[in-house]
Amino acid sequence: MTYKCGRCGKTFEMEDLKLIPSIMCPFCGYRVVYKIRPPIAKKVKAV
Numbered sequence: 001m002t003y004k005c006g007r008c009g010k011t012f013e014m015e016d017l018k019l020i021p022s023i024m025c026p027f028c029g030y031r032v033v034y035k036i037r038p039p040i041a042k043k044v045k046a047v
């Protein structure tokens with residue numbers, strides 16, 4: 001799962017938030033992070 005810091009805006013990989021109740025940004029220590037939906041690799045057949 002990828003998260004984005006609410007302050008410095010950096011993104012980082014982290015396990016699910018449920019497992020880490022005290023998640024914080026590893027760069028600035030800010031405790032408000034946003035979950036980023038990973039790009040879904042759809043198999044689209046190019047016509």
Ligand SMILES: [Zn+2]
Pocket residue numbers: 005006007008009010025026027028029030
């Ligand atoms: Zn940060």
